[in-house]
Amino acid sequence: MPHTIHPHEVEFSAVRAQGPGGQNVNKVSNAIHLRFDIGRSSLPPTVKEKLLQWQDQRITKDGVIIIKAQSSSSREQNKAEALARLAELIAKASVVLPVRRATKPTLASKRRRLEGKLLRSGIKSSRGKIAL
16 A cells, blocks of 8 residues: 655755766756655554664664755756655555464475485495495
8 A cells, every 4th residue: 555645744955966067066956855754754653663673874863764866957857756766665664574474394395305315315325435
């Protein structure tokens, strides 16, 4: 189930982008810093806990996700890219893995394993020196 990100929960700030761009790169702030406070968000508690437990460099110790988007020269495209990356991060955290139940090996699989060990044992024992 995809979780909706409310616009009032996300804070954007324009910063100067790094890298090439000629004279214009020093004048225009087109890169976007997205800040999303996990604790104050409307996400379900399980998703919040999972996000806070992750050891991700984008998540601060205070529980704020910071994403920097600067691949485009357009501020709006960078904003859309940052939102898409946030949505992807939240989608990963909201995936619930099925509970693994321990099972016992079947009798046939036990027999196959033992037959394989017996065969391998025979091969290795035949490599020894021959007694005359």
